[in-house]
Amino acid sequence: MRTPFVVGNWKLHKTIAESLALVTELKNQLGALREVAVGVAPPFTALNAVAKRLEDSSIVVSAQDCYWEEKGAFTGEVAPGMLRDAGCTWAIIGHSERRQFFGETDETVGKKVKAALAAGLGAIACVGETLAQRDGGTTFQVVEQHLRGVFADVGAPDAALLERIVIAYEPVWAIGTGRTATPAQAQEVHAFIRGWLTENVSAAASAAIRIQYGGSVKPDNAVALMREPDIDGALVGGASLQAADFVAICRAAKPA
Ligand code: PEP
Numbered sequence: 001m002r003t004p005f006v007v008g009n010w011k012l013h014k015t016i017a018e019s020l021a022l023v024t025e026l027k028n029q030l031g032a033l034r035e036v037a038v039g040v041a042p043p044f045t046a047l048n049a050v051a052k053r054l055e056d057s058s059i060v061v062s063a064q065d066c067y068w069e070e071k072g073a074f075t076g077e078v079a080p081g082m083l084r085d086a087g088c089t090w091a092i093i094g095h096s097e098r099r100q101f102f103g104e105t106d107e108t109v110g111k112k113v114k115a116a117l118a119a120g121l122g123a124i125a126c127v128g129e130t131l132a133q134r135d136g137g138t139t140f141q142v143v144e145q146h147l148r149g150v151f152a153d154v155g156a157p158d159a160a161l162l163e164r165i166v167i168a169y170e171p172v173w174a175i176g177t178g179r180t181a182t183p184a185q186a187q188e189v190h191a192f193i194r195g196w197l198t199e200n201v202s203a204a205a206s207a208a209i210r211i212q213y214g215g216s217v218k219p220d221n222a223v224a225l226m227r228e229p230d231i232d233g234a235l236v237g238g239a240s241l242q243a244a245d246f247v248a249i250c251r252a253a254k255p256a
Contacts, residue, residue: 005210007038007090010043011097015045041064062091063083094125124235127150128142128146129173159208187230
């Protein structure tokens with residue numbers, strides 16, 4: 001019942017011209033793919049051009065972050081409504097690189113998720129442990145703490161809102177390292193997240209919210225990861241920068 005969702009997080013890569021070249025290829029190659037929702041998250045500078053190029057396509061456009069205020073004296077920030085205006089329908093929130101390098105906290109993640117949803121965006125909220133936390137046996141505690149932040153201000157989401165909330169489980173030790181979680185390691189945490197949703201949000205939320213896996217997803221490991229029952233797609237970094245790899249990952253997410 002959950003449509004898998006694969007999103008390419010381009011991070012700090014690609015000019016407008018490069019972005020348009022990549023999405024044009026994706027549009028051509030993924031046009032016939034059914035049963036998988038696909039999105040791209042270009043840098044802010046390319047969002048509007050990419051959104052326009054994808055107007056006649058089912059590929060959706062996501063920002064890599066957003067702010068929680070709609071306007072005001074917040075130099076350098078971008079509001080959720082501005083992202084809508086630029087053609088975005090989603091925003092990635094709380095990526096581990098934002099937490100690690102830019103001071104993102106569970107509290108700011110909660111505010112951003114609330115603001116994104118209020119503006120009509122979908123929120124892809126990232127959670128996940130570092131290697132030290134995994135080795136220290138605190139993976140579930142860390143993920144739970146991140147989830148509390150994500151849902152702190154969401155209230156009781158109705159069915160329509162559940163479609164716009166996605167959790168990305170991204171073990172930090174697997175991001176950009178070439179070291180991916182095994183399907184069993186990922187599934188274990190995804191199942192934990194689904195259980196947490198049942199207990200702390202609602203049974204409907206647990207059934208409907210898509211949980212992406214992220215962390216060195218490549219064409220050669222995607223099929224095995226996507227086969228796990230609680231993995232509903234992927235958040236893809238490095239491998240989303242090349243059309244062939246990203247297309248192969250999107251195809252791997254098609255339900256068997
Ligand atoms: C990411 O940044 O969300 C990510 C999963 O990166 P990579 O696929 O490169 O590990």
